[in-house]
Amino acid sequence: MLQIERRHLIMKYIEENKSATVEELAKNFDVSTMTIRRDLQYLEDNNLIVRTHGGAILNTKLDIEIPLKEKRVRNKEEKKRIAQYAVSLVKDGQTILLDAGTTTMEIAKRLKDKKDLTIVTSDVFIAGYLARNHKFRVFCTGGHVQNMVGACIGPGTSEFLRNINVDISFIGTSSIDLEKGITTPTFEKADVKKQMIKAAGKSVLVTDSSKFGITKFAKICDLEDFDLIITDNKLPASILKELEKLEINIKLV
Amino acid sequence: MLQIERRHLIMKYIEENKSATVEELAKNFDVSTMTIRRDLQYLEDNNLIVRTHGGAILNTKLDIEIPLKEKRVRNKEEKKRIAQYAVSLVKDGQTILLDAGTTTMEIAKRLKDKKDLTIVTSDVFIAGYLARNHKFRVFCTGGHVQNMVGACIGPGTSEFLRNINVDISFIGTSSIDLEKGITTPTFEKADVKKQMIKAAGKSVLVTDSSKFGITKFAKICDLEDFDLIITDNKLPASILKELEKLEINIKLV
DNA sequence: TGATATAATCAAACATATTGAAACATAAAC
DNA sequence: GTTTATGTTTCAATATGTTTGATTATATCA
Known part of the structure; x- marks a missing residue:
C-alpha cells in the first residue's frame, strides 16, 4: 500500500x-x-x-474546550511556583504588565481570583488566554509577532509601552548574569523590556534558576534595577551569596 | 482508551x-x-x-462565561467558502490585513500554501494562530482586547493602522445594509475598520448573507467603498438585484 | 542499464508520560 | 478528640514517544 x-x-x-x-x-x-x-x-x-x-x-473543536496538548516547557514546576508567588504580589484593582513568555503565562493563569485588574501584555497567547477566560480589561501592545513564541516586539511595541503606566511589571528573561545584568539577543527586544520597566511603579523579574550565568548580545539593565527577583530554590548557594552581598532583593520559591 | x-x-x-x-x-x-x-x-x-x-x-460560573455553545459558529460552511475565495485573491509576497472575526480566522487557516506573506491583524487569536502555524511575518495591531472576541480596538489600534499600508484588507462585519452601509455598535470599532480600509490598496468585505439588512449605531462606510464584497449564495435575489443596480462589485460563493 | 541519490521503513536505545500502590496528610463525621 | 474517609506525595512499573542508524524500496540521471 x-x-x-x-x-x-x-x-x-x-x-x-x-x-x-x-x-x-x-x-x-x-x-x-x-x-x-x-x-x-x-x-x-x-x-x-x-x-x-x-x-x-x-481536530474538530469539541463542545467543551479542553486544551488537547500542552507545549513542553522546561522547568515547569519551578515556573509554576514562581508564578504562584508573583500572583501574591498583585492586589485587586491594580494595573499590571506581563512580559511575553511561559513564566508570565503561568502568572496569567493564576489571576482568576483577583478582581478588577487591568492587564497589559506583549504576548498574543496571553492576551488570547485572558480574553477567553477572564473578565479583566486586557490590552495587547501589538507589534511584530514572533513566530512560535507569540511575543510582540519592534518600534510599535515600544511606542505603546511608552504611553502607559502600570503598578507592577512582571518581566521574564532567559539570560541573567551577576556582572553583565539582564541581556537578550536583539536590541529590539531589549528596548521593549526597557520600556516595560520604565512604565512600571515596581518591576519584578521572574526567571527560573537555570537562566543564571547566561549572557546575550543586548543589555537590558542591571539586576538592581528590579525591585524584586523571583526565582526557584535550585539557585546555587554561591550565586545566592553574591546576590545578598550586592543587596539584591531576591525571593526563592 | x-x-x-x-x-x-x-x-x-x-x-x-x-x-x-x-x-x-x-x-x-x-x-x-x-x-x-x-x-x-x-x-x-x-x-x-x-x-x-x-x-x-x-463549574456553575461556566454557564455564564461559556458562550461556547452560542459561539458555535453560525453559518460555518458559508464562512469557509467565503474564506476560500478570499484566499484566492492573495498573491505570494503580498502584505495583507485581516480584521478580527471568525470569517477572517477561516482566511488565516487557508493561507498555508502561500509564500512570503506579511500579515497584519487586530485579532489576537489570529495572530496567535499564525505565529504558531506559519512562517509568515505577522503583526498584531495591539490595543484594548475585547473579551471572548479577541479583537483589538481603541486609539492604540487605530494609531497602529494609520502607520501602515497593505495590499489587501479583508474586513468582516455583522451589519450591512444597502442604504445605511456598514455599521458597528461603537465609534471605536468603526474607527478601527475605517483605518483598515484607508491602509489598503484594495478593500474586501467578507460577510455571510445573514448579515444583510442589519444596522448598528456607528457607520463605517458605504458599500461602494469596498473594491469587492464576498458573501454566500443564500443572499436573496432582491438584494442581489439592488446591488447590481448600484454597480457594487459582489462575489457570491 | 547501472550508479547514485532520495525516501520510507524498521528496530534498538534512550527519553518521557502515565498510571497505580503505598505512605503520609488532611478533612469530615461521630 | 478519635475515627474514618478522602486527598496528596512519592516512587516504581509500565506504556508510549523520540532519536538514531541500518536497510530496503523507489526515483533520478549519466
Whole structure:
C-alpha cells in the first residue's frame, strides 16, 4: 500500500471513530508503530488531527474546550511556583504588565481570583488566554509577532509601552548574569523590556534558576534595577551569596 | 482508551449529572482513583469543574462565561467558502490585513500554501494562530482586547493602522445594509475598520448573507467603498438585484 | 542499464508520560 | 478528640514517544 493511501485511510478511520490509538492503527495497517507515528505527525502538521499520548483524535473543536496538548516547557514546576508567588504580589484593582513568555503565562493563569485588574501584555497567547477566560480589561501592545513564541516586539511595541503606566511589571528573561545584568539577543527586544520597566511603579523579574550565568548580545539593565527577583530554590548557594552581598532583593520559591 | 478521551467523557458525565464522585468515576472508567483525581485536577485547572471532597461538581460560573455553545459558529460552511475565495485573491509576497472575526480566522487557516506573506491583524487569536502555524511575518495591531472576541480596538489600534499600508484588507462585519452601509455598535470599532480600509490598496468585505439588512449605531462606510464584497449564495435575489443596480462589485460563493 | 541519490521503513536505545500502590496528610463525621 | 474517609506525595512499573542508524524500496540521471 502506498504511503499516501495509508495516510488517507488513517484519516478516514479517525474521522469515523473520532480517535485512534497507535497500536490499533499499526495492527490494522500492518506497519510498525513508528510508521504510524510519522503518519500521525504528518496529519497533525496539516491540522487534520491532534496527536495525544497513545494516539490521536480529530481536530474538530469539541463542545467543551479542553486544551488537547500542552507545549513542553522546561522547568515547569519551578515556573509554576514562581508564578504562584508573583500572583501574591498583585492586589485587586491594580494595573499590571506581563512580559511575553511561559513564566508570565503561568502568572496569567493564576489571576482568576483577583478582581478588577487591568492587564497589559506583549504576548498574543496571553492576551488570547485572558480574553477567553477572564473578565479583566486586557490590552495587547501589538507589534511584530514572533513566530512560535507569540511575543510582540519592534518600534510599535515600544511606542505603546511608552504611553502607559502600570503598578507592577512582571518581566521574564532567559539570560541573567551577576556582572553583565539582564541581556537578550536583539536590541529590539531589549528596548521593549526597557520600556516595560520604565512604565512600571515596581518591576519584578521572574526567571527560573537555570537562566543564571547566561549572557546575550543586548543589555537590558542591571539586576538592581528590579525591585524584586523571583526565582526557584535550585539557585546555587554561591550565586545566592553574591546576590545578598550586592543587596539584591531576591525571593526563592 | 486515550487519556484525553477519558477526560472528555468525565466532563460530559459531570455535565449531565452536575456532579460525580471519584469512586463512581473510577469504576465507570476502570482506572484507579488516583488517575481520576488527576483527571479532575486537570479539569479544574482548566476551570471546567470545581473539585469537592469525594468528587467534583460542574463549574456553575461556566454557564455564564461559556458562550461556547452560542459561539458555535453560525453559518460555518458559508464562512469557509467565503474564506476560500478570499484566499484566492492573495498573491505570494503580498502584505495583507485581516480584521478580527471568525470569517477572517477561516482566511488565516487557508493561507498555508502561500509564500512570503506579511500579515497584519487586530485579532489576537489570529495572530496567535499564525505565529504558531506559519512562517509568515505577522503583526498584531495591539490595543484594548475585547473579551471572548479577541479583537483589538481603541486609539492604540487605530494609531497602529494609520502607520501602515497593505495590499489587501479583508474586513468582516455583522451589519450591512444597502442604504445605511456598514455599521458597528461603537465609534471605536468603526474607527478601527475605517483605518483598515484607508491602509489598503484594495478593500474586501467578507460577510455571510445573514448579515444583510442589519444596522448598528456607528457607520463605517458605504458599500461602494469596498473594491469587492464576498458573501454566500443564500443572499436573496432582491438584494442581489439592488446591488447590481448600484454597480457594487459582489462575489457570491 | 547501472550508479547514485532520495525516501520510507524498521528496530534498538534512550527519553518521557502515565498510571497505580503505598505512605503520609488532611478533612469530615461521630 | 478519635475515627474514618478522602486527598496528596512519592516512587516504581509500565506504556508510549523520540532519536538514531541500518536497510530496503523507489526515483533520478549519466
